[in-house]
Amino acid sequence: MNKIFEVPLYPYARHADQDAPAPVRRKVVVIGAGPIGLAAAIDLAQQGTEVVVLDDNDKVSFGSRAICFAKRPLEILDRLGCGQPMVDKGVQWNVGKVFFDDRQVYDFNLLPEEGHKRPAFINLQQYYFEEYLVNRVRELQEQGAPIEIRGRNKVSAIGTHPSHVTLEVDTPEGPYNLEADWLIACDGAGSPTRQMLGLDFVGRVFEDNFLIADVIMEADFPTERWFWFDPPFNKGQSALLHKQPDGVWRIDLQLGWDIDKEREKRPENVIPRLQAMLGEDVKFELEWVSIYTFQCRRMEQFRHGRVLFAGDAAHQVSPFGARGANSGLQDTDNLCWKLQLVLDGKAPESLLDSYDIERIHGADENILNSSRSTDFITPKSEMSRVLRDAVLDLSEQYEFARPLVNSGRLSVPCTYDGSPLNSADALDGPERTRPGSPCPDVPLADGFLLDKLGDKFTLLTIDSDAPDVIEEAGVEVTRLALSIKDDKTLALKERYLGNAESGVYLIRPDQHVAARRPSFDDNQFRHAIRRAIGKE
Template identity: 80%
Template sequence: MNKIFETPLYPYRRAPEQDEERIMRHKVVVVGAGPIGLAAAIDLARNDIPVLVIDDNDKVSFGSRAICFAKRPLEILDRLGAGDAMVEKGVEWELGRVFFGEREVYRFNLLPEAGHKRPAFINLQQYYFEEFLVRRLRELEAEGRPVEIRGRNKLAAIGAHEDHVTLEIDTPEGPYNLETEWLIAADGAGSPTRRMMGLDFVGKVFEDNFLIADVIMQADFPTERWFWFDPPFNRGQSALLHKQPDNVWRIDFQLGWDIDREHELKPENIDRRLRAMLGEDIRYELEWSSIYTFQCRRMETFRKGRVIFAGDSAHQVSPFGARGANSGLQDTDNLVWKLRLVIEGNAPESLLDSYDFERILAADENILNSTRSTDFITPKSEISRILRDAVLDLSAEHEFARPLVNSGRLSVPAVYDGSPLNTADALDGPAISRPGAPCPDAPLGEGFLLERLGDRFILLTIDADAPDEIEEDGITVTRLALSVRDDTTGALKRRYLGDEPSAVYLIRPDQHVAARRPSWNENLFRAAIRRATGKE
């Protein structure tokens, strides 16, 4: 049994407020020390925005939970200073096997696209991820950055005002009050913040239950992902096996909606399923098991004045495609630079409305994708089952049918098409880097492009002139000058120029493209900067 998730990492300590008459006002309070809350706090602290994290617990997540981290979140974690720890510990797999009924229908190799620093994704238990984030937060704290985490501080009441939020917090030593200018609610699917504010989800699309079993296996199983449609050991449902670090294997059994939870969680019933799936003679130790229930839905808006929702508190998807934690990290990536500019007085509060626009667009895309996967995995009607089975039968014989097999479309970042922060595309360049798109990585000498972009506004020039630095109404934009002469792999040209000889890109702090043109034009780029910061 892994002990990491049983050790208090941020035990309760008495806070100054508990001995003060006066109520203190904080700059930003984050509710919830899960992956999303911790990432938000780290990003704010690195930017010297004071942040306090409160959590009703004092440990990392219990059990493995989210286990698949995709490339874009890993790139974000690089910026936060936790990417290396993740990738070093994580497991990469490339070979997938698909089973239908009693037989294996086909195998596939992912063959990830070359020229990116980070892999398409890694498998890693959520408790490791949270442990790395807590460690990073502690490092920042030790460097004197303005960040604090308070364990066993439970939100008991919330009052939303025009320019601040009041909080009542329960602790083992009784309640206390505090105020904050901004509140980030990263308190999960059952978000107490959301409930206390009387806000709820709209558009419930689908619901299902999964029995999750993490087993430590004695046998040498290959590092592959196995997905079963309608297997003999779980008729009418699906199952998934994939590897995590430390010889821990994640096994997901889809159960359907109407189930007897207690019955399913009995060790003898889990054992029966495992043996039917992996063989009678399998030797294993059960690390963790749980029944996971999900729904596909989102809040109508992710921001209510000074309270901003991020991650599962704002939106929930099915686990197919690993779009939960991955999209939550992109929420905070989108939010933190905007909140920083607003707090620093360099952007109007209305800039935060674009968080709502952009991340709702992403949430809807995730819900659409995970609903399509669900429709394939669990056909809703007789004819959809006939078609699904036809796809699987054909996939054994003919390659054409394999792209139709949908056991989850891996989380990829949303392109913020139509965002109010975008300037109309003025370059006949590749669609992959159009305004609103996350910058694709590319090798640059010894390093990679994304490392060079960092987290400030950047003017990326490729064989084009531009000033080394410009300032527009408090926003400093620094030039990164590149040339196709340094582009040894051709990836930069392929991803940013296409057939154009030169380009100038305005890139946002979250590494999404705000504007692009074939060449520098001061007036147009100044307008693009204003637009990208909510001033036009």
Template identity: 70%
Template sequence: MSKIFEVPLYPYQRCADQDQATPVRHKVVVVGAGPVGLALAIDLAMQDVPVVVIDENDKVSWGSRAICFAKRPLEILDRLGCGDPMVDKGVVWNLGKVYFDERQVFGFNLLPEEGHKRPAFINLQQYYMEQYLVDRVRQLQAEGKPIELRGGNKVVEVTQDDERAELTISTPDGPYRVQADFAIACDGAASPIRTMMGLDFVGRVFEDNFLIADVVMEAKFPTERWFWFDPPFNRGQSALLHKQPDNVWRIDFQLGWDIDRAEELKPENIDRRLKAMLGDDISYELEWSSIYTFQCRRMDKFHQGRVIFAGDAAHQVSPFGARGANSGLQDTDNLAWKLKLVIDGKAPVTLLDSYDAERVHGADENILNSSRSTDFITPKSEISRIFRDAVLDLSERYEATRPMVNSGRLSVPCTYDGSPLNGDDCALMPARTRPGSPMVDAPVPGGWLLDRTGFGFQLMTIDENAPEALDVDGIEVKRLALTTPGDADGYLKQRYLGDANSAVYLVRPDQHVAARWDHYDEAAVKAALLKAIGR
């Protein structure tokens, strides 16, 4: 298992750009070959946008790092051709339990309704995800798609003007420079590019620390998320248990603020905590450990001219709630189709301002939820702790108090309410599929709804006539025709029709709803599409 960390996936190789006297110009350069950078590059390459990914590393990330991947990001990965290996390898789960002291106070199901292709969550080590994404890059290269992955390339300087970004890159053979229509910084929470540009985060750093311990062990715990408040093995603090593939278990221990990090990371001290939790009868091997501090922060703007930030480089939240990597994948999902239209000259460059508007909205939603979780998990006063403990006590017997328990509000898809790209709405239809919302999956004849959407604009009709295709100023809109007689279980009607007798949905390339009507109106559809591309 540890061998996966040692094998270079994309070792340094000298490239043609290094032999040029003047910088070579690329359409898009992505900095960072983690999950966010690779997903963005794959998305662009599948749309025939030439992209170069550079990273100073050449291997998968050490340690599990991100492990919880939610339903919406799995649907995004399906569109990119990477969903199946993730789900096949991952540990699927929908259920969670919350404990106070030694008592279970309640349990929950994150996906209680049927009719979805993907589960609420899978657990999968980040190193496997990176492996599968690199495998997908190789597949696209074999198909002749315009994607290149360069390891051992470190960005040491970035400049830009109104037309381009220019990167100076250090390599074992010396430095070279490249230019890009757009440079996308997916270089992590410490983001060297953000530092080079003199930019910073705004937000909160919480006075608390958590120890992550990934252990390999044979255990009979069920495949569920278990969270403890004030357990006997970590009094006055909290703990979390998750199962991963290969009998690897993620265990988080709350440590408090005033700690000696080096002391806490000593194997004998980690072992002491693990034995207190698991008992002396369970044997285990420590695979990876780290200490993190709760941080809920973001950049003021993600779109900085010809340099655009995504993932942890743009925003940070606490790990409880699994909102980090999941939010980063929603960043790429939002950005790729907009870059495609701008690069092809079919949308104004100002369309990228909507990336800022929509994904800052998403980051603020995550920060709000993550901050509330942190305040509940780590009360800031004795009165807050008394209130928190009373809520936990009552939740064991009274269902009405359970929504107040906050062990980490888990990642949900972001709806872009108030987006400048949103068009017409129809009050007869369900709120969950209003403009700005991601499409909700449903079984349809021959498979799943979301497998039949993505990349281009589409016109989904339910029991309504419309042309098979439209051309709106050079942008093709294809029709997806569905009927309620083919909706055997009623999911399509429940999720898309509501009280309407028929429906027409204009769907964006990222599977978000742009506009919807209860009948077809060509002028309204064309107006909504132009609005959705910033024209």
């Protein structure tokens, strides 16, 4: 087993807070040092906010767990200062193939257009993902950022108050009390925080089980996502094959509902299933085995006073479509700039209600897509199976049928249509960059657009005049001036102007569009800024 599982990356060490005569108040406490908790902590620390991460573990996750990370989260990780090592280590892929029985029915490309810095997806084991985030925390600490991870610090009780949150924390040397102005719960689908506060987690559990096996082997399979419906090696069920770094392959096998989970996880039962799929002559060894049941659920609200939930603690989807960790990273990206404005006194606390609105919209979109995928993969009646199989047969010859095939609608970023932070669309521009949308990348002469937008409010002007800096309601907005004269690939015009001759965009710190117009209007954009920070 990889030694990364065994070595504590943030071992327990006694902290001065444990010896304080009264509970110490911290600005932000994050519960959970998984991908979502660490991303939230890094985001806030980069903005100068004191943040403490508490976790009852002291190591990275055992097993690869989440492995597929999409383009949008990679762009978020770039802003967190750790995107490049992820991409360097990860296995990049854009192509997926769908099989029915023993034949390929079609393939697809998730990034058919050029001009993006990041690939559609990388595959990277969660333990590496967490390690690179911890490395980034250490870099920030060396730079003097106010961030720390306290391993083997288990939160055992939580009290909520109008002005703060109280926590009781268990450690190997006994409990201590801590206070936080704000608490972010990123403690997973079984969230102890949610349970301690007696909060809901409603939704649907699907009656099926899937075996996950990570195997180490030398194989000639290409770097693609392969999905089988009713394969000869797993009749009546489904299967998935994905490549990871270090010669590790992820295999998912549908097993059905009425099974003995512990028995199915035993090597003597797993290995014959894998041999039937891979061939008797293929040499492999098991690295990690698990069995999961699909669940699509969410909390009714993600904000509860000064407690904010993110990632699987707030919502859970089936793994087909890679919407779990990817949507969690979009949660923290949405939350942290808003919380920072509140902490700085530049926005009202009610701005955090828009986190609830926007990310519940995102969660519902993910749950809808995930539920549809699961219903297609695991038909619940014979008629449903007949209809599904007919669609698969048609998809081999007829392109119109392919959008009906659902082997897991893969993660794409959410557009916040109807958000209270959006201003009315005043540009006859492309639909993909309407207010609420995530900014698509564009190749520029000296880099890529998203790198230049950064993590602050930006006024993007395309062949339009505007001030270099606008200050409104305590928020500074800096201008990024571009011209289609320098747009050799025409990607800027296609993605941001369409038929318009010029355009001005107000871009939020999470790189979603807040407003757009054909030209700069001082009064209109000042209103748009105030609206984007919850002051209108």
